[in-house]
Amino acid sequence: MISLIGFLTIITIVTLLITKKVNPIVGLVIIPLAGALLLGTGIDDLATYFNDGIDSVMSVVIMFIFAILFFGIMQDAGLFDPIINKMVEISRGNVVAVAVSTIIIAIVAGLDGSGASTFLITIPALLPLYKRLNMSPYLLMLLVVLSIGVMNLLPWAGPIGRAASVLNMDPVALWQPLIPLQLIEIVLLLFIGVFFGIREKRRIAKIYGFPSVQAEAAATVEGAVEENVDKDELKRPKLLWLNIILTLAVIGTLMSGALPSGFVFMIGLAIALPVNYRHVDKQLERIKAHAPNALMMAGIILAAGSFLGILEGTGMLDEMAASLIYILPGAILPYLHLIIGFFGVPFDLILSTDAYYFALVPIVEQIVTNYGVPSTTIIYALVVGNIIGTMVSPFAPALWLGLGLAKLEMGGHLRYSFFWVWGFSILLLIVAWVMGIISL
Incomplete structure (x- = not known):
């Protein structure tokens, strides 16, 4: 009976999230509550379960709030603008350089862990250049999507935070073993950028003839970006190096694990606000601007x-895990995390990020740990296999924003990008296995 209600609870939540019938907060609160009441759970027990659950994720919540506010302030102050402008300038007229620069710009823009802001920064800046060079805007989407997937491994990005809450871990502690993998992913992405750049150059040559250098077009794009930066009163170009030092100090402290991650971002925000915006009213205005996302x-x-x-x-x-152990062939259960990880990107087509991490991942973790596999190994397989595909999911609101900015169709994006994204995800699983991050 307990396992049946558990499965009905999970299926109901996943279905409602997939069909967008409820907000994730509504579904994650009301449906489990209804399941608990069907089991006859008393008020006192409900309060205990709630308090235990909230205690397990509170550190993650604190980190998310202050991380989003901190990186929001850094974006307002123009921390990333010089890099983006320079890459646009360097890449003008060279298809391969444009592809590689797209990845670099998206990685820099993705330091805040937000897919929406990454799309907002990269697509408007680069789309005119892609069009002038006859480059496919779907290639722009693919390269940005891959970059967002890599940057989603940051502890203040959504997937790692969700996975950490499942394990009742600090997101930074979960992320630290993934740092070498993330650096390798970035290097692999740059090679992929070269590959797609050469491929796109050949396609353009075949259709249009060899493109000439579009220096004037690139300069126009660059000038528009710079003009926008100059007009924005929030930018603090004179404080660029101070903001760079502050950001590197925050990231370095996070990587060292010397202080709790939430406290690190809290300190960073407390320094960044008065340094960049002296008036209290302006500081409050910036906090209010980024508060909805946080x-x-x-x-x-x-x-x-x-x-x-x-x-x-x-x-x-526990009961759901026990039931699945009884139903599934025993030979595959110790490897269930690897199987789910392998199909992580296809799961993005049928599950939202919340449904994947809060419904599927806990059950898989509960099953596989019974075979002596460490919880972190299980989570890493599930995360690495899925995280690159976040922006091929029709349930990701940021993806629709990106498609709207690029004036593209979801069907065309999936046809162009899906198998490349899935292939890159499988490659990263193999790399993670070779590095010993996940094991068979």
Whole structure:
């Protein structure tokens, strides 16, 4: 009975999230509550489960709020603008250089862990250049999507935060073993940029003849970006190096693990605000501007904490795992995390990020740990296999923003990008296995 209600709870949440019938916060709170009440759970027990669940994710919530605010301030101050402008200038007229520069710009823009801001920075800046050089805008989307996937491994990005909440871990502690893999991913991405650049150059040559250097077009794009930067009163170009030092100090402290991640971002924000905006009113204005993103992510994580607390407290998670062990062939259960990881990108087509990490991942982790596989190894396989495909999911709102900015269709994006994204995801699983991050 317990496992049946558990499966009905999971299926209901996943279905409602997939069909966009409810907000994630509503689904993650109401459906598990209804399941617990069907099991006859008392008010006192519900309060205990809720408190346990919230306690398990509170550190993640604190980190998300202050990380989003900190990087939002850095973007307002123009920390990333010089790099982006320079890459646009360097890449003008060279198709291969444009492809590689797209990846570099997207990686820099993705330092805040937000797919939406990455699209907002890269697509408007580079789309005119792609069009003038007869480069496919779908290639622009593919390169940005791959870059977002790599940067989603950052602990203040959504997937790692969600995975950490499942394990009741600090996101930075979960991320630290992934740092070498993330650096290798960036290098591989640059090679992929060269590959796609050469491929695109041949396609253009075949259709249009060899393109001439579009220096004038690139200069126009660059000038438009610079003009926009100059007009924006929020930019602080004179404080660029100070902001760079502050950001590197924050990231370095995070990597060292010397302080809790939430505290690190809290300190960084407390320094960044008065340094860049002296007037208190302006500081409050900047916080209010970025608060909706911070609060939305915090709300989802808190709701997920309530969801996980109820599933664990009522025993639904244990019973579901036991039932699946009974149903599935015993030979595949120790490798279930690898199987799910291998098909992680296709799962993005049928599951939202919330459904994948808060519904599927806990069950797989619960099953495979019974065979002596460490929880972190399980999570790494599930994360690495899935994270690159975040922006091929029709359930990712940021993807629709990117498609709208580039004036592209979802079907065309999936046809152009899906198998390349899935192939890159499988390659990263192999690299992670070779590095010992995941094991067979």
